[in-house]
Amino acid sequence: MDQPMLMPNTTKTKTILSVQDLTKSYGGAIHALRGINVDVHEGEFLVILGPSGAGKSTLLRCLNRLVEPTSGKILHNGEEITGKRVNLRALRQEFGMVFQQFNLVKRLSVLTNVLTGRLGYRSTWRSLFYNFSKEDKKIAIESLARVNMEHKAFQRADTLSGGEQQRVAIARALAQQPTIILADEPVASLDPKIARQVLNYLKQVTHELGITVICNLHQVEYTREFAERIVGMSRGKVVFEGTAEDLTDEILHRIYYKDPDEEEKNGK
């Protein structure tokens, strides 16, 4: 008798985020996002590639509701996270964020900066005197150690170099114990060597912890090197979805130089 076939492991392809027909316009005239449809798989390192002004940052900020989308839906593990009834605080615990300009509070110590990643879990009155629980401190220091920055824990954040600051910012996102990290041009203001180092940390640590990463980049090189999957954006639209191998010169031309509206007119 035949043994029943083992089902292939489907966790790799489980959809953690599903963006459906998302649009965002400012004042009715400027359309930052024009009908975005993207699925994000659990645990993947997804790069959103596109030129400045393509709408990458807006899309990322719609995901954790720093920006309110104009229309469309976002599903997180099948549950809608757009609309007024969503608990933003609970939602944002799930999404760690890393910024282009690091956005560390310069006058606070490295450790306190990382501890701010725990604020989503603490009530306001319990953080009134900057006190954190032992548990929170352990989580913060572990996060720092993951990016090898624990030795600078008690320095002021502005004494660090750019690359070090971004590693601390990654630690801050990790301290949130998120399921997803949104990285908005995390290496745009770093030199190539440091940029690769930071992306390496980001990819390796999130892989170890099983965190999904959505990373905006405008550099093709880094995208080829680090992306497990790529979404290409141009002028508020998705114009490409695939892997690094699919990223041909023709595709790059479409992402960086072509007007997606022109293409639609000619194609249809």
Next chain:
Amino acid sequence: MTSATFESAVQATLQREVQVRLRRYLKLAIYGAIAVAALWYAAVQIKLSFGALISGVPFMWDFITRLFPPDFSYLSVLGNATIETIQIAIWGTLLAILLSIPLSFLGARNTTPHIIVFHLTRLLLNSLRAINELVFALIFVSAVGLGPFAGVLAVALHATGMLAKFCAEEIEGVDKGQVEAQMAAGATRMQVILFGVTPQIIPQFIGYAIYRLDVSIRSATVLGFVGAGGLGFSLIQTMKLFKYHQTATCIFVIFLLVLVSDWICGKLRRKVI
């Protein structure tokens, strides 16, 4: 990092966190103790006493009841004094603005022509700020005679000290990148001040000048105490003559004036900044 070294690094940092925190608490306790001791000593010296405050309440109440009802017929006499108060404040602030423009550039490290000029300017500004408007008014009353002009000069000099120092500090805090770009283009010192520094400080300067106008109106209401014009003269005069109902009217007008100036200045400031 292997998991063993990872764990030991985390443990070591956790222990250091405790040390760092204890050291900070110790420091806080020492400085706190010094501050409490100094404040306690000062409180004893200046006879800070809640008892005296409480036992003084009936006397205050007595004074307040004597003020009522205010004599509103006295308003017709105060009309001119009120307008004079506003005029003193406006002219005083205007002169202060004009004086503080050059002084603030001379008194900022990054725009001063020479370090000696910088120190002399700061010395001048410090002495202007050190002397209260009422003291200035006394000096000018003896120099230019009784009347509002002495008040204008008093307001102007004190406000100059404040405004120029504030502005000089703003100048020292400007973004160096914007200045560097113009130096790189071969601009002269004066051109850099005009094109690189001034645009950066204008909003703060205007905001502070409006705030100064507000403060000047408040101080112009008391300059009359020493004969330098405005509402203060009527205030002190009616008190000396025990015409408390008229004093109440003066206080009422001053209150209204301050309220209106606060409202107008607040609106102006929001518009500019």
